[in-house]
Amino acid sequence: xxxxxxxxxxxxxxxxxxxxxxxxxxxxxxxxxxxxxxxxxxxxxxxxxxxxxxxxxxxxxxxxxxxxxxxxxxxxxxxxxxxxxxxxxxxxxxxxxxxxxxxxxxxxxxxxxxxxxxxxxxxxxxxxxxxxxxxxxxxxxxxxxxxxxxxxxxxxxxxxxxxxxxxxxxxxxxxxxxxxxxxxxxxxxxxxxxxxxxxxxxxxxxxxxxxxxxxxxxxxxxxxxxxxxxxxxxxxxxxxxxxxxxxxxxxxxxxxxxxxxxxxxxxxxxxxxxxxxx
Amino acid sequence: xxxxxxxxxxxxxxxxxxxxxxxxxxxxxxxxxxxxxxxxxxxxxxxxxxxxxxxxxxxxxxxxxxxxxxxxxxxxxxxxxxxxxxxxxxxxxxxxxxxxxxxxxxxxxxxxxxxxxxxxxxxxxxxxxxxxxxxxxxxxxxxxxxxxxxxxxxxxxxxxxxxxxxxxxxxxxxxxxxxxxxxxxxxxxxxxxxxxxxxxxxxxxxxxxxxxxxxxxxxxxxxxxxxxxxxxxxxxxxxxxxxxxxxxxxxxxxxxxxxxxxxxxxxxxxxxxxxxxxxxxxxxxxxxxxxx
Numbered sequence: 001x002x003x004x005x006x007x008x009x010x011x012x013x014x015x016x017x018x019x020x021x022x023x024x025x026x027x028x029x030x031x032x033x034x035x036x037x038x039x040x041x042x043x044x045x046x047x048x049x050x051x052x053x054x055x056x057x058x059x060x061x062x063x064x065x066x067x068x069x070x071x072x073x074x075x076x077x078x079x080x081x082x083x084x085x086x087x088x089x090x091x092x093x094x095x096x097x098x099x100x101x102x103x104x105x106x107x108x109x110x111x112x113x114x115x116x117x118x119x120x121x122x123x124x125x126x127x128x129x130x131x132x133x134x135x136x137x138x139x140x141x142x143x144x145x146x147x148x149x150x151x152x153x154x155x156x157x158x159x160x161x162x163x164x165x166x167x168x169x170x171x172x173x174x175x176x177x178x179x180x181x182x183x184x185x186x187x188x189x190x191x192x193x194x195x196x197x198x199x200x201x202x203x204x205x206x207x208x209x210x211x212x213x214x215x216x217x218x219x220x221x222x223x224x225x226x227x228x229x230x231x232x233x234x235x236x237x238x239x240x241x242x243x244x245x246x247x248x249x250x251x252x253x254x255x256x257x258x259x260x261x262x263x264x265x266x267x268x269x270x271x272x273x274x275x276x277x278x
Numbered sequence: 279x280x281x282x283x284x285x286x287x288x289x290x291x292x293x294x295x296x297x298x299x300x301x302x303x304x305x306x307x308x309x310x311x312x313x314x315x316x317x318x319x320x321x322x323x324x325x326x327x328x329x330x331x332x333x334x335x336x337x338x339x340x341x342x343x344x345x346x347x348x349x350x351x352x353x354x355x356x357x358x359x360x361x362x363x364x365x366x367x368x369x370x371x372x373x374x375x376x377x378x379x380x381x382x383x384x385x386x387x388x389x390x391x392x393x394x395x396x397x398x399x400x401x402x403x404x405x406x407x408x409x410x411x412x413x414x415x416x417x418x419x420x421x422x423x424x425x426x427x428x429x430x431x432x433x434x435x436x437x438x439x440x441x442x443x444x445x446x447x448x449x450x451x452x453x454x455x456x457x458x459x460x461x462x463x464x465x466x467x468x469x470x471x472x473x474x475x476x477x478x479x480x481x482x483x484x485x486x487x488x489x490x491x492x493x494x495x496x497x498x499x500x501x502x503x504x505x506x507x508x509x510x511x512x513x514x515x516x517x518x519x520x521x522x523x524x525x526x527x528x529x530x531x532x533x534x535x536x537x538x539x540x541x542x543x544x545x546x547x548x549x550x551x552x553x554x555x556x557x558x559x560x561x562x563x564x565x566x567x568x569x570x
Contacts, residue, residue: 008376011376012376012378015371015374015376015377016376016377016378018371019368019371019372019377019383019387020383022368022371022383022386022387023382023383023386023387025444026386026387026389026390026444026448027386027389028412029398029401029402029405029444030389030390030393030398030401032401032405032412033397033401036404044404044410045409045410046410047409047410047415048415049410049411049412049415091291091292091295092292094288094289094291094292095288095289095291095292095293097288098285098288098289099289102281102284102285102288103281103282103285104282104285104286104289105282107285110289110293114296117300117301117304119501119553119554119557120304120550121501121504121505121546121549121550121553122300123505123507123526123529123546123549124303124304124307124546124547124549124550125299125300125303125304125307126303126533126546127303127307127310127529127533127539127542127543127546128302128303128304128306128307128310128543129299129303130533130534130539131306131320131539132298132299132302132303132306147295147299148295148299148300150291150292150295150299151291151292151293151295151296152296153296153300156292180284181281181284181285181287181288182284182287185288206392209394210392210393210394210395210396212395212396212507212508212511213507213508213526213530216511217530217534227394227397228394228395228396228397229396231394231396231397231400232396232508232511232512235400235403235512236515242404242410245400245404246400246401246404248397248400249394249397249398249400249401250397252394252396252397253393253394253397253398256392256393256394257389257392257393260389260392261385264385264388267392268388268452271449271452271453271456272452272453272456
């Protein structure tokens with residue numbers, strides 16, 4: 001700390017200056033995206049690249065909704081995200097709680113197998129999963145995205161770690177009072193698990209919204225495209241339409257950024273819960 | 279017993295989903311990689327033949343597979359150290375007592391992590407534009423001539439690495455920051471009393487205390503970087519001259535463009551095996567290091 005004692009002001013300036021530089025680099029592309037999305041078509045293709053629109057216009061957004069089917073993609077993304085989040089959080093929370101606090105044959109062995117399977121990248125399953133869903137008639141339907149995502153090992157793991165800290169006395173007391181296990185789960189456990197439920201919900205919804213490879217594979221009909229899949233396909237067609245693509249990027253990524261800003265405490269807690277404390 | 283029945287009700291839905299839609303496909307994938315499953319078998323499973331390890335042997339003779347493997351390795355070997363160094367630097371800066379507005383900076387540096395990969399890849403494709411891109415404009419101000427980032431086979435992968443570091447470093451930054459914050463202050467105090475300089479404190483307190491977290495961050499980041507797909511899909515479509523075809527991009531085209539599903543399964547397993555071995559070596563190294 002010798003340096004800091006001699007020149008605390010200089011060191012402070014350096015630390016904060018570096019952080020300011022870093023924050024500029026992370027935020028500038030996002031701010032520039034919003035700015036270009038408000039420019040008239042062709043305006044951004046100039047040298048030097050303009051930072052602000054000469055005249056603010058929402059023409060690109062109108063164009064996306066009127067001719068590129070953006071409204072439809074938005075609905076697809078919203079519906080899929082909500083359904084996947086609701087179902088998978090329910091299944092993962094119930095299973096995570098049971099692995100932590102209830103007794104059943106083979107519990108620890110099953111959990112170990114699940115943990116071991118975390119090393120398998122999900123892409124290993126994709127080809128056969130596609131064929132399986134084809135057999136079930138789920139390819140090219142919402143179900144093709146929803147069904148495989150209804151439970152996840154990581155979610156179960158995170159909930160279990162959290163639920164381990166629930167004191168057994170709490171459960172015993174409720175059992176002695178004659179409550180059955182489902183009643184206990186609903187009225188005793190659910191309130192205790194609320195923070196981890198919110199964390200998991202935020203994680204799952206952002207992950208589902210942003211997911212690209214699987215929806216790209218399983219959804220072929222453009223009517224069913226989610227925003228990322230639609231945006232990737234549009235960007236291959238409209239390579240030169242800078243302003244239009246930026247408007248598409250805003251619509252795709254702004255919702256998740258806003259959700260993150262509002263609920264970031266839960267999100268960041270989840271990040272460190274799965275790693276440092278686990 | 280009633281309790282045991284209830285317990286199964288809690289775990290059954292999740293286990294059923296994971297068994298049917300994850301474990302079953304993984305095992306089926308291994309089996310499929312030993313067959314010549316292609317578009318004809320897709321139409322009629324009577325056309326399916328068992329071919330043993332032929333898919334694997336054929337892959338090893340496919341130049342594009344080796345190119346994809348080499349590209350992916352390039353992305354991992356350069357991208358991961360760069361990414362973790364930036365994460366570590368940012369975490370140390372945020373952890374400094376001198377920092378003002380810590381919450382703001384943390385959120386700002388983390389923001390790219392939560393953005394949609396496809397959307398920000400579209401943004402960066404324009405930032406990398408040879409004529410109108412902000413990046414070449416900024417380089418021009420420094421007197422550096424414009425670079426055709428995504429159009430030059432030598433620059434396309436470095437460009438994707440720059441983008442990936444920008445997108446991902448915030449994730450490990452948060453984990454390393456939590457690690458730094460969990461190191462007890464007394465350790466630094468004791469080191470100071472012993473006359474340790476700032477560098478010595480970093481070398482003999484911070485690094486050893488963070489070692490387990492750094493190992494974990496390394497393993498997860500390497501595994502993640504091996505799964506490169508959406509960046510080349512959106513930004514370069516594998517080009518120019520196939521310089522950004524990744525293993526997963528190759529698998530995607532093999533499986534879902536040409537419908538060689540047996541061969542695509544083999545690609546997936548080669549990738550998995552490789553990630554698995556790299557992870558095992560790292561764990562071994564970490565154990566050996568902590569014992570030494």
